[in-house]
Amino acid sequence: MGEYHSHQGKGYVCMDRNAKALHSSFTDLNGALFCSVEGRCGTLKCPPYVEGAELVCVVCSNTT
Structure with missing residues (x-):
């Protein structure tokens, strides 16, 4: 999410x-208003991303 x-x-x-x-x-307190983040082709490589689709979070870990 982002502002x-x-x-x-x-x-x-x-x-x-x-x-x-x-x-x-x-x-x-003028804090952030959280909004969903959507992907935009050009900024992101499409495919695999889809124009206008909400982006989800991932957690990457190194298991070695």
């Missing part, structure tokens, strides 16, 4: 499907 396209980007983060909100404040 809305017209906002100043704060980067991308992987969001757990079962993420829980932290209800510690009702104040607008």
Whole structure:
């Protein structure tokens, strides 16, 4: 996920499907508004990516 396209980007983060909100404040602290990230051909190689499809997170590990 990332911040809305017209906002100043704060980067991308992987969001757990079962993420829980932290209800510690009702104040607008101008934090990031999380939005799904879609792939764009040209920026990404299509195929294997699909224009307009949501991108999902992966975790890579070295098992050797």
